[in-house]
Amino acid sequence: MPINLADIERGAPFAGDYASALAALQERLSRAQVAQIVHRRRAVIVLEGPEGAGKKAVLKALGAAFDPVHYNVHNITPDRRHSNEGHWLARFWNCLPAAGHTAIFLHSWYRRVLEDHVMGLVSEKEWKRGFDEINEFEAQQRDYGTLLVKLYFHATDRILDERIAARASDPWRHHLLGPVELRTVDGREAYRQALAQMFKQNDTRWAPWTGIDANDEPAARISALTVIADALEAAIPKEPPERVQPAIHFSKPAKVTPA
Template sequence: MAGQNPLSYASPVPIDLTEFERATPFDGDPDAALAALQDRLARLQTSQIIHRKRSIILFEGWIGSGKKGALRRLVGAWDPTHVRVRNVGGADAADDDRHWLAPFWSGLPAAGDTTIFYRSWYRRIVEERVAGRLDDKRWARACDEVNEFEAQQRDHGTLVAKLFFHVSAERQMANLRERQADPWKRHLLSEEDVAGLGQRERTVDVLHDLFKQTDTRWAPWHVIDGGDAQGGCISALTVIADLFAKAMPAEPPADGDTVVQFPPQQKAS
């Protein structure tokens, strides 16, 4: 249609978070499955490094949904010198003197590297929308700007993987109470997190609208059922491995591109 923004997008199959609350236990040996996944991811990262491909991975989702556990397993499989993790807080992304996406440009990966955003540009706009600080017009514009930003990364040859970890309200509360009861985990629970629990229903509505507008062909969302911790972790790493397998060349480069020639050895006299 003439005059329509080509990056204004509506997902043809809307994501319904209630479909990801089954918490089905992993069927099989989770330790063996995880070890195989980490080995696969390590090989895929080697291809990424050799072929100088870029990737961005977003870890979004509820507190208590298994994001950090999956992140540990993912990073543990990879060469840490080619991975950067950005922990994005709500206030960290805010900068009134620049465009709201500007702080994220400095975290984009170099050739051969991956940047993992542990919460991302989506966190700020969702929180602003839930709090009522983004009206319909500004909300739509923010979603369009995100789509354009992600399309620019894709056009630059960067893989963009977007994961959202979901749990039911009941499972989330059980996980948070477990944290509260453990003196070694209490630091993971903040007053802000507790206050946000009262906004869950409103947040779900905002998320459904967000998915509708930003679940694009070039950067689709992948929802992870985090109700079962092991199953959720394996599901998340499988999604990432499958995306890398499609994006990274399966063959090594030609020998002339990578083989370092040693100087001829001098014969002893």
């Protein structure tokens, strides 16, 4: 059943001690990442949503929990290449994680069927073909043992407008306003139509979408981090693997007697 964004527009504030809940989740995520590293599992986390929906705040919270050596963040911008310069998914293959690592995509291959489509950067034939290409790409990752977690952050137009206006009025936050995302503000209805089609085509059994109510930022962070922690814990064994090498024994260095 495709996601209906109207179902997640509650905007209820987080009930409870936010600081304690965040710390507990970050501890869970840290432990889950250690298990992922030890078991040499791969994970891909996709953060999608409009400008002002709180994706970067979740990214910062993840960064505070994860060992930075074992994850990479990819901020995906529109593909400016022409079709004769190679397949459009090629740049994403180059970003996929190695064993024991996580790749986090701030926007992703879904730009093809969302922003790029709405802004007319790709032809109708190209974006329609993109749905099947994405499904095949994600199925290949799951067949190869990679965990896929796809989160879509949704907030109402009123909330998004308030957040964008706050950034526009603060010169220290102008850098948070992406020109591509701002151009889609005027085309929100077209974006909603593209989004509905994307959920219909790409909310699959092997790579399902999870909608995040982003109207209340603290609640959205807790919700998103909980989904990620649950997914990692479900996919990765909690016990360490059997030792494949002899135990390493350390001996004290021999005491040297002065001459």
